[in-house]
Amino acid sequence: MVPYRVLVVDDSGFMRKIISDLIVQDPQFTIVATAVNGQEAIEAVREWKPDAVTLDLEMPLMNGIEALQAIMKENPTPVIMLSGISEDNTRETIKALQFGAFDFIRKPSSAISNDIHQVGEVLLEKLRIAVLTKRYQPVISINEKSASIIAENHQAKQQISAAIEKKVQPVEPSLPTQPTAPFSSDSILIPKPEEQQVTQRSVSPLHKQQKSKRSETPAPNNAKLTAPTLKPVVKSKLPEIKPLIPEPPSIKKSKTSGATGTFKHIVAIGTSTGGPRALHEVITSLPGDFPAPVLIVQHMPPKFTKSLAQRLDSFSELHVVEAEQGERVVAGKVYIAPGAFHMELAKDAAGYFIRLTEQPQRNGHRPSVDVLFESLLPIRELKRHAVIMTGMGSDGAKGMKLLSESGIETSIAEAEESCVVYGMPRSAVEAGCVNQIVPLQNIASQLVQAMLK
Template sequence: MAPYRVLVVDDSAFMRKIISDLIVQDPQFTIVATAGNGKEAVEAVAEWKPDAVTLDLEMPLMNGIEALQLIMKSNPIPVIMLSGISEDNTRETIKALQFGAFDFIRKPSSAVSNDINQVGENLLEKLRIAVLTKRHQPVITIKETGAAAVNEIEQSRLSEIEEPQKHEDKPLATQEAKAKERKKTILPLVKDKQPMQQMTPPLHTKPRGYELEPAAPSSSIPAIVPRKQATRDLPREQTRQAAVPLSISSQKAKEPVASFRHLVAIGTSTGGPRALHQVISSLPAAFPAPVLVVQHMPPKFTKSLAQRLDSFSALRVVEAEQGERVLAGVVYIAPGGYHMELVKDASGYLISLTEQPQRNGHRPSVDVLFESLIPYRDLKRHAVIMTGMGSDGAKGMKQLVDSGIESTIAESEETCVVYGMPRSAIEAGYVDNVLPLQHIASQIVHAVLK
């Protein structure tokens, strides 16, 4: 069987050689062509029809961001960005992920064999996932504009919120009974509701319905397991509420609130930056809860992610800091290289960052965040799992359900870039609502305000 065809793009002939040599170490892949700038890359994609592209950020004539946008528009295929670790590079990498790049790797920092081998293993892992992932979902187009006005119905509901009322603890027996009665629901993708100008062609290399010819078996390829069928659909009234995408105010919340009754925790990985943009930028300025986010990402990149999300969101978005006070109306992104946990003192809730060993191969880990919420039953907790490889977050969600969590949400297969983390939680039976990406924010708002 023919190997998958990869286009390597970099303005350095030396780096093109290094990347090409790393890729062909796996017989599943062959280098179909190379290109020295973005213009050549766009032309090569059209001519050679590769299954995947590695794309440098900084190039002459046309940079990686410009090339990526043209590729996504004309020949959408999985693109893995090659990024340095400078502030400019990390900022541009986050932008590329939101513009449709599948994922990114750090460029080799030197010719030292250990560094190159590590980069090679990382690149091959992402390429294997990229070519095996069916990309039937539309890509969300990220526009360089401010947010729209708040939906009148949601805004009127939010305006009624003045001071959070004192929360009365539910008896443990009631919480346990609620957890046992959970039933999974799913909202189908409502294609006719989506504005066409917000869509771009689906990210796949073959026509819809065409099955990719599998490459030779490899022990390092992760198994792709089909998702179980949902047990039932949402009731009509819930469907109507969740199907209305939420728009937001272009102004930031005036002052974060120290007192809150609800808390939202979100976990995601591959495809997460674009998914987070859709969800976080759709939460209204008066949102009465803090949002804690774990995105699998290396150090330095999470700061750029927080800064970019902050520029699009009505809420304040920050990279979390040790000992930082947790406030309603603020989104806290776990910094790369640190686990993030919720802790409490006499004055309220705080952020705790630790360098404990990796969990599920990650630091930060979604399971660590979710598990840290278990003791705080006085809070109405809401857990969300979105696109990503692996199963990080599923065990933590189970423990939260057992502790009486208020609601659980997972992104549906239709819109996931990689349907791994959500699938693990859904198939284990810990998820209340299985929703396409564009409906997750409105479901979160509904759950917090009901």
């Protein structure tokens, strides 16, 4: 079997060696090349069309965010970001996920760290999923959308807000038809390894390799790693990089006016791989006077969920926060479960509040979507709306089925064509508990219409 080809990008030779050694432990993968900065990464992707890329965030000349945007624009490829856990790193990682990165892992601190093997297992798992999912398609920049689409979005929000205020059914809003997820329905599957016309790398420098002479068998896993580095790249030849998601304005209006402790609806959303960009699409499309709280479980480690909440808040008309223990739940506010904690909706004499627990993982996750969904089971006085979006595995399907059997108002699964990974939505659909299958760009409008019933 011809292995999948991976490009490893990091400015540290020591770290390139660690990451490469971790990857080649699985004979499904080989290192086609390495690069020391973003400029070389772009050139390597052009030259070798790898099946996947591991990309460091902090590098000289061109950092990982800039390189990612150029790669996704010119040669869309599954990219796994390597992130530290500092506040700056978590913020940049969330940006990368919204800009089209497939996923991320925590960067190992050294080759002898206690968790190096765990990091390797996680990296290989994400690479296996990445190379078996659909090929990336260029992501449409928000800045590049036509003026007509921007106007239609603005008009749709006005219609939605007016309808909520008057409590009448709105005219169907005209939303953009172009999905903003990294994939489209006409994406193609990556060929099986045996179908790919690729071979093991040469040990000579990349720019001197003879492409016509290729070995037909991969090197043994215990072979000394000698992945080639790249020749310098002329910066003037690089594509112009425009942000896929523009930075938010520095001055934001107050978001407290729409928050109220009185509400009749509750929305719960679960997502995993591809979730940050999907959440950006949904949450930023909801109007500021959305008449329900929104509770979200995104599979993500501690610290990253806080950065996710802060970034979504900077773009959204709703107030988005990382949930806190005992926090009171109000309409017009979005609560994201903190990493390493399950989140539940609870009730007392004063109303509804957030309960965080450290109970064992469910479906391999904490927070778990099933835990959130199941906490809504006794809350029958509210109209409950559950959404499952892109992600690996089946977390959330069991909880949605139980909600469906208890008389849930709305159960939405993201349509396959807009999912980064059609795992969690597929499980819910196959469980027979979904009453709407909706492309990502239409989920927000479906939730708004559900509020009016």
